[in-house]
Amino acid sequence: MTHFDTWLIELMSPAIMDSPRFDHAIETIVAMYLFKGVVLTMLLWWIWFRSERADGPDGAALRRRQCEIVVIAIVSGFIALAAGRLLAHYLPFRLRPMYEPALRAYFPEANIDEPVLRTWSAFPSDHVMLWSAVAMGIFLASRPVGIYALFHAIVLIGVPRILLGLHYPTDVLAGAVLGIGIASLMNVNAIRTRVAAPMLSLAQRYPGVFYGGAFILCFELTTQFDELRVLAHGLLH
Template sequence: MLEALQTADLRISLFINSFLGSSPGFDAFVHILERNSLFKGLVVMMLFWGLWFSANRESRLFQARLLSVLVVSVLAVFAGRGLATLMPYRPRPIHDPELGFRLLPGLSNETLDGWSSMPSDHAVLYFAIATGFFLAHRAVGIAALLHAALIICLPRIYFGLHYTSDVLVGAAIGVGMAMLLVPLLTRGFLRLDVTTLAKSHATLFYPLVFFATWQIASMFGPLRDLLHSLAAMFI
């Protein structure tokens, strides 16, 4: 059974990747979508701020849910990266030339070498955010789910950065985290009346939330770079 699932996973991934090279212009366009944070994290964080200042902005429940989505997003970043580190190492499709995956010019078998493929941390993060949005606002949630599937995850299979199963497992983890944690955190924020505290300390609250949304949009890249630099200096 497991072997059959692995075979199906490989075939689906190879099928998606097989279109690579058919249109250089399309490949370049998809590569921009896959690499540029303007089309990735910035999109969902713009949705967050749009919801925050929407017609429901005076609703304590609505704002508590959005704050919960933000916290779950931070947890999802670390969960995705942590699971990829703790789970058995799985080479990415492009790391095995014998599989026959097509490579985009500029990528090589050494791209992301040493970074495990399972699960997709991108899928964990963006499906957690999208599910959280869905719990707060269904229309925005559906748009975010489509964005997570088509803009975030599909290009990573297309370029051989992940198997289909990596994305599906990551998506399931993200959805599960949001479904479990957003309601729990929302109730906690309502009990603590966090939204009222936020309003009374707006000069501190909004800079902190802006910082969080910026870091989530970049998957904490600037902060990780800083920590690595500091570690190299003092260790």
């Protein structure tokens, strides 16, 4: 825990501790998938189809680039999610603020139904890593919409997790930087075109299979594989 973390937690705490309604609203935002990934996933679908009617050679090139960016945004999200889990596992353990005795007075009694929070390191925020990577992909396709997407990932996903004591501010900032960095690296032209090519070929040859699989993939990405994790836990225990 840094002095910056302590200072910002002390600064933000009155907003949620002094208002039960605000506390309830923040808990609702954290618990709902709509405020996590549904909106950003919808924007990826919008990017995929928005240049569908563009004509001529330039139009075809634009359509392909937009589709490549969508593929890479999803791939970057998976890489960010995996990297976040690996970093949390292998870096020194960091207890979540809500369980830190010295900070307990700064957080409400939140009813957050997330497994293994007490034993899973807080650093970095894998939620923010994942959705910052996706948001950066959206930004590269459309700057105005991408600015909102980055705001959504950092403020609507990250800040509520700080307010409830799920993460320190530096967990969220590090997650945002790492997610944006991964997406930026994956969008280097040589990497983007090579990684996206098999998916675009599949979409052209077998559109039914591709879009069916894309729907399932986006659903699991939006829920961060919660159901699969519950299923795996039930089978293994």
